[in-house]
Amino acid sequence: MTSSGGARPARVQIVEVSPRDGLQNEAQALATDAKLDLIGRVVAAGARRVEVTGFARPDVVPALADADSVAAAMPADGVEYSALVLNGRGYDRAVTAGIRAVSMVVLCTETFSRRNQRMSVAESVEATRVLRERSAADGVTFSVTVAASFGCPFEGEVPLTRLREVVGRIADLGPDELSLADTIGVGTPGDVAERFGLARELAPGVPLRAHFHDTRNTGVANAVAAVHAGVEALDASLGGIGGCPFAPAATGNVATEDVVYCLERMGIETGLDLGVLIGDSRWLTTELGRPASSGLARAGAFPQDGR
């Protein structure tokens, strides 16, 4: 039995980010073959958008040093296999490896931008402008994530005026999708409604995407709030793995299976099979040598036979 409530969207896209954000911050590395296994499994579970890797300097993010190989192994099967890029060099590598959808990241605060990307926010926006032009010419789907949109590990609260300034500059570039990321997991449903309301105002007609970490146990609540705020795509990681190596005390992304359980039970379709996800989550955390951190991997579905 699925409960009904007020008006809400009939479906939402899940962007599986465990191969990129998830693995990027795990203590245990995963071999390339295991990554390809992971990607195949989530696609078999129904995922139609997977962020398969990120193109960063191998010495800075060793877990993604095999980005070129992973990207080159993706089949042409209609699934969106996207990659994170941080600059023109990463974009070149991604496109060379056959990637047709990229996510560029802009930090919302100066301190975080300089520490994470070694450039100012203005420089990051300019790099984004250049890549927006190149991706349009190349026919590559171009998503932009504004990271630390809900709070900064270095500067603390991110004022709405600051978010408005950065999101406004990104919106002016006309991305194919605009994502707000709660990189350090501090947001609440009130923040989600407010900040995505601002994004909708500044980027009318641009599909919105949300990225939540479950650091303070608000991840599922924020996912629900985002769907209610009109967000069309939600990032999530199988098993709740991942984090950001540059953000102190950040923990994993909100778990795919937890989001899918909650949304599907609310009558919001994700296209993912919960039973398959739970099995995949247990497989992944076993591979990583860590306990399952999602509610569904621990407790199982309800009713127990699936749904």
Added chain:
Amino acid sequence: MTSSGGARPARVQIVEVSPRDGLQNEAQALATDAKLDLIGRVVAAGARRVEVTGFARPDVVPALADADSVAAAMPADGVEYSALVLNGRGYDRAVTAGIRAVSMVVLCTETFSRRNQRMSVAESVEATRVLRERSAADGVTFSVTVAASFGCPFEGEVPLTRLREVVGRIADLGPDELSLADTIGVGTPGDVAERFGLARELAPGVPLRAHFHDTRNTGVANAVAAVHAGVEALDASLGGIGGCPFAPAATGNVATEDVVYCLERMGIETGLDLGVLIGDSRWLTTELGRPASSGLARAGAFPQDGR
């Protein structure tokens, strides 16, 4: 900075249930003195309602065998020190020990009722009727919890028609407060809106209370939904400890500090001091010899200096 959003209640009561539901299901017992320390700490953190113990058979629930001593030690300081009771014998013990507010439990399904209370739902409703009369005569505040209102570990889904029948019979008794409990942690915000809407319809004017377990990581989302549905009181356990020994795969209550962080940041007052709660949570889980299971105990508040 506290974000604003749509219209919502200005405040909600938190009922600290760690001394009862929390400790009832911990592997490690807590000595009576440590329980009194716990109760004193949460009151010092701002709690004005504490479920301090439950009156059950000591051979069935050994963790609460000191119920009479704990209850008798409560000061007359304006805080509501309540106790769970399951029958007339428990009510007698509670009142003898000085308790002035009791919670009676009725299970929503026959199978769970017979397994947990060794009586039918009809017999449980009749016992509740008798205690409602006695408590009115005694001037004892009488709260009734309908347990397994969102799902049953034995029967699976609990149809709305079933919930309507049981809640309707409880509402007819005129309790001082009506609580719906998601005993096995399967509900979602959609279920919360639907089921508390039903309770409001059946018991107009009766204050509503909610009890959530974070088994499937929906606890905080459900707490937010409950406040939006007009619920006036939320049960929570410091550190997310607890569960129900009779419910397979049940895990802890939603953590007090996680609920307080989320609601306070949404501008909903709880009267509790988050920084003090986090310290108390870490103390409690250390006493119990287990890791902290709440987001806030792991990650700390944001901004780091408190709020």
